[in-house]
Amino acid sequence: MGIRLMGGRVLDPASTLDEVTDVYVLGGVIVGLGRAPRGFKAKREIAVEGCIVAPGLVDLGSRLREPGFEHKATIASEARAAVRGGVTTLCTAPDTHPILDTPAMVEQIHQFASAARGARIKCLGALTVGLAGEVLAEMHALKAAGCVAVTNLERTIKDTSVLKHALAYAASANLTVFLHSEDYWLGRQGHMHEGATSTRLGIPGISRAAEIIGLHRDLTLIAETGVRAHLCRISTGEALKSLAEARRAKLPVTADTSILNLLYTDEDAGEFDANFHLRPPLRAARDRSALQSGVKRGTLEAIGAYHEPHDVDAKAAPFALTEPGASTLDTFLSSLLGLVAKGAFDLRSAFRAASLAPNQILGLPGGRLAVGAPADLCVFDPTATWEVTSATLLSQGKNNPLLGTRVTGHNKLTLVGGNVVYDSLGKAH
Amino acid sequence: MRAGNLQLDSHGRLKHFLAIEGLSPQLLTQILDNAERFAPVGDRAVKKVPLLRGKTVANLFFEPSTRTRTTFDLAAKRLSADVLNINIEASSTKKGESLGDTLRNLEAMQCDMFVVRHQTSGAADFIARQVAPHISVINGGDGRHEHPTQAMLDAFTIRRLKHRFDHLKVAIVGDVAHSRVARSEIHALRILGVPDIRVVGPRTLLPSGIEAMGVTVHHSLDEGIEGADVVIMLRLQQERMQSALLPSAHEYFREYGLTAARLKRAAKDAIVMHPGPINRGVEIASAVADGAQSVILQQVTYGIAVRMAVMAMVMGTQSQSSALAQGGADGD
Numbered sequence: 001m002g003i004r005l006m007g008g009r010v011l012d013p014a015s016t017l018d019e020v021t022d023v024y025v026l027g028g029v030i031v032g033l034g035r036a037p038r039g040f041k042a043k044r045e046i047a048v049e050g051c052i053v054a055p056g057l058v059d060l061g062s063r064l065r066e067p068g069f070e071h072k073a074t075i076a077s078e079a080r081a082a083v084r085g086g087v088t089t090l091c092t093a094p095d096t097h098p099i100l101d102t103p104a105m106v107e108q109i110h111q112f113a114s115a116a117r118g119a120r121i122k123c124l125g126a127l128t129v130g131l132a133g134e135v136l137a138e139m140h141a142l143k144a145a146g147c148v149a150v151t152n153l154e155r156t157i158k159d160t161s162v163l164k165h166a167l168a169y170a171a172s173a174n175l176t177v178f179l180h181s182e183d184y185w186l187g188r189q190g191h192m193h194e195g196a197t198s199t200r201l202g203i204p205g206i207s208r209a210a211e212i213i214g215l216h217r218d219l220t221l222i223a224e225t226g227v228r229a230h231l232c233r234i235s236t237g238e239a240l241k242s243l244a245e246a247r248r249a250k251l252p253v254t255a256d257t258s259i260l261n262l263l264y265t266d267e268d269a270g271e272f273d274a275n276f277h278l279r280p281p282l283r284a285a286r287d288r289s290a291l292q293s294g295v296k297r298g299t300l301e302a303i304g305a306y307h308e309p310h311d312v313d314a315k316a317a318p319f320a321l322t323e324p325g326a327s328t329l330d331t332f333l334s335s336l337l338g339l340v341a342k343g344a345f346d347l348r349s350a351f352r353a354a355s356l357a358p359n360q361i362l363g364l365p366g367g368r369l370a371v372g373a374p375a376d377l378c379v380f381d382p383t384a385t386w387e388v389t390s391a392t393l394l395s396q397g398k399n400n401p402l403l404g405t406r407v408t409g410h411n412k413l414t415l416v417g418g419n420v421v422y423d424s425l426g427k428a429h
Numbered sequence: 430m431r432a433g434n435l436q437l438d439s440h441g442r443l444k445h446f447l448a449i450e451g452l453s454p455q456l457l458t459q460i461l462d463n464a465e466r467f468a469p470v471g472d473r474a475v476k477k478v479p480l481l482r483g484k485t486v487a488n489l490f491f492e493p494s495t496r497t498r499t500t501f502d503l504a505a506k507r508l509s510a511d512v513l514n515i516n517i518e519a520s521s522t523k524k525g526e527s528l529g530d531t532l533r534n535l536e537a538m539q540c541d542m543f544v545v546r547h548q549t550s551g552a553a554d555f556i557a558r559q560v561a562p563h564i565s566v567i568n569g570g571d572g573r574h575e576h577p578t579q580a581m582l583d584a585f586t587i588r589r590l591k592h593r594f595d596h597l598k599v600a601i602v603g604d605v606a607h608s609r610v611a612r613s614e615i616h617a618l619r620i621l622g623v624p625d626i627r628v629v630g631p632r633t634l635l636p637s638g639i640e641a642m643g644v645t646v647h648h649s650l651d652e653g654i655e656g657a658d659v660v661i662m663l664r665l666q667q668e669r670m671q672s673a674l675l676p677s678a679h680e681y682f683r684e685y686g687l688t689a690a691r692l693k694r695a696a697k698d699a700i701v702m703h704p705g706p707i708n709r710g711v712e713i714a715s716a717v718a719d720g721a722q723s724v725i726l727q728q729v730t731y732g733i734a735v736r737m738a739v740m741a742m743v744m745g746t747q748s749q750s751s752a753l754a755q756g757g758a759d760g761d
Contacts, residue, residue, distance in 0.1 A: 194637050194638075195637060195638045196637075196638030196641035196642075197638075198636070198637075198638075199636040199637060199638045199639050199641070199642070200450070200612070200638075200641070200642065201550055201551065201574055202550040202571075202572050202573030202574035202575070202609060202612055203550050203551070203572075203573070203574075204573075205636075205637065207637075271435075271551075271554060272550070272551035272554050272555065313527060313529075316527070316528075316529055316559075317527070317528055317529075317549075317555065318528075318547065318549040318550065318551040318552040318554075318555045318571070318572075319549075319550065319551045319555075320549050320550060320551070320572070321528075321549055
């Protein structure tokens, strides 16, 4: 059925389009902008004045926790939270139980996802069996089953020769590898950025060197194997220099940082607030501003939500004994708009980094608002504010650092593949 | 400061004692003044005042300790409280019961105060947020974060012997990185007005960004203790050698061990302190530990009075404490 979105401000991060116009959707794709294509019949006309219509957001690394950790979250709960927040595609991380290292697991997740009727779910397969860093996963089979990339997550492969072989094999399978760069030995005992705050709180720190050394090892092996790699969750300013160098050397790399590293610093962990216990850690103010300008300049192509929902018990302990990670899907859009309001980067850059670039990294056609592009759209009121509370968060994980604050920007309508999967237009928030 | 607010009630009185950071000079001075009034109790034939009669204090030690637990135990008993000593080794909590569940069980036993020692930074802070409103929590040391009663007993010792803080040079020597004592000490000395605080040790034992706490950093012991009025030696644990932070105890003693010869660089009337237990021949020579300038055993004695003061204050009985402590003394 045809849908006409009327009177919204339409933003396309892939072009210069930013104007009030109508969007016509049919058969899962955008079929017209401003003018209906010939013969178009709208079954549904939706007035979206005052709202921005943009391509839906993408999370490059969500912990959906299913199967195995349903007490933290389920694919259904998080797919719903995603579309409520304007996120239309989630990449699910392979550290489920069992680990996502076989085609059967990919199939199972796809089944859960299609029943969930929310965001699209894309699988990140394990790079090594059981994520143990010893034996290569069956990457060809994972790719054939639908994995968009392979990764070993933060579970650094200690044995550099295994890493080299894994990257070489992925290259021959034409798979993108997602890498979380960290030196195993420097990272293994720390729980937050090494600096004045970790010293004050007496929490073992993770130095910037952990990321830089890990990154250099990864970049050297990327150069040697020619694998297409995406570097995840860059947290230090220094890493940007290495990335710029890698670009000059024409290495096939892309990179992102997490929305939380753009918003916060280590000082925000304040007095042992476990919702700020993250991996990689929040860094110093100078790292945060370097990351922000990295996004602005495009050195960091993408921003990830890196949604990690947890149950209450996972965070109910002294800081270092809690599980790292924050629940971010519900507030991803508001956080991006908050950074735009602070002047970190403009709205187009925000959607380029959180929608267009992630789609490109995953080899997907979305992230554009143009005729022929998939109708994965979010429609949001950029000025509406809402209170972040356990009750207003749809994610099963309430470990959101924004809890108790009021945020600006409220998603009202979400389309995935041309279907309305979330609609709160006309409802009070 | 979240911790600062957490440990004070709505009238600015001490509700919990979790950290020195964030407390006012007035409050620290009040603790020292109250401890001064409790100090004579230990010299009496009947070493008891009835301030906490009918109250139950639970000493929760998630990490082994002899001295701290014993002095808290004595302090509580001298205040006439009933004391429950519970050793909860990390291994038993790992068997399944969460920290929260342990606490709820103890609350069900109707305790009024928890003295907590835990190997993880922030544990006392976490526990104070979890307990029922009538329960007070005293931090007996959390990870590398703070050990506030130790800092207060050191401040008490310094005040007794040096009378004022505003002209002192204090050197803290050794494993600052892993030391909760050092952190609390630095905060307490700063708040009480010590103008010159130095930390001394090899780079591997001084945490990054320590200068932000208001200290100067020295890697040479001779330079660090030059003219110091107070030298606080920290305990060096054997694990530091295993984790490649130091080559050997032998080399450590040669470079950072306090010997009589080295102590001559400090002020003539300098005092030497140590939170204990001491490693003779590792961080301190026996001649210094047992020498005329050492006040290490006085620290232990004063620790009881300071802990009595803090316990009385968090239980809201400090208003009566001076009358009772002094009245009792007259009666003896």
